[in-house]
Amino acid sequence: MPNYDLKCSDCGENFSVFVSIKEKDKLTCPKCGSKSLTQEYKNVRVGKTGSRRRCRGFT
DSSP, X not given: OOEEEEEETTTOOEEEXXXXXXXXXXXXXXXXXXXXXXXXXXXXXXXXXTOOOOOOOOO
16 A cells, blocks of 8 residues: 555645555545545655665766
């Protein structure tokens, strides 16, 4: 299940939730109860877990 960083368009509350993709559309703001939410992209993980390769730039 993915972790979503969301922001309420009505009250401005920022929050994170860990839910399935099917449940994402049912979410409401924990502060005001609004369904007007936008997804924010804060933490992006790139690469394989446990990989020892390092990016050395372009040659």
